[in-house]
Amino acid sequence: MNMPGEERLTLLRCAGCGALHVHPKVLCPKCGHEVLLEHSASGLGNIYTFTTIWVAPEAFKKQVPYEIALVQLEEGIKVTARINKKPEETMQIGKPVKFLRKNNLGYWFEL
Numbered sequence: 428m429n430m431p432g433e434e435r436l437t438l439l440r441c442a443g444c445g446a447l448h449v450h451p452k453v454l455c456p457k458c459g460h461e462v463l464l465e466h467s468a469s470g471l472g473n474i475y476t477f478t479t480i481w482v483a484p485e486a487f488k489k490q491v492p493y494e495i496a497l498v499q500l501e502e503g504i505k506v507t508a509r510i511n512k513k514p515e516e517t518m519q520i521g522k523p524v525k526f527l528r529k530n531n532l533g534y535w536f537e538l
């Protein structure tokens with residue numbers, strides 16, 4: 428699947444406590460600081476847990492089955508993502524994944 432989107436994984440780093448966040452926030456939920464700075468992530472991580480979607484919402488019905496994973500990023504935080512994999516590849520907890528893109532459907536990683 429080739430879709431446009433951001434090809435660099437950017438996180439937000441709190442200027443107050445240094446905590447990293449995946450999604451935009453008005454303030455840091457850990458310390459309340461209001462300055463969050465862009466932080467380039469490595470784009471590397473591994474599968475923390477995953478599931479295979481067989482019954483999808485209407486918009487994704489043609490894509491089943493597909494995998495959704497909670498990816499543990501190298502930076503120590505987790506992000507929910509779609510996983511691109513070849514049919515012969517298997518999902519496994521702990522398996523390394525690499526960031527592909529972020530688009531209006533969310534984050535995409537590949538095995």
Ligand SMILES: [Zn+2]
Pocket residue numbers: 441442443444445446455456457458459460
């Ligand atoms: Zn903070």
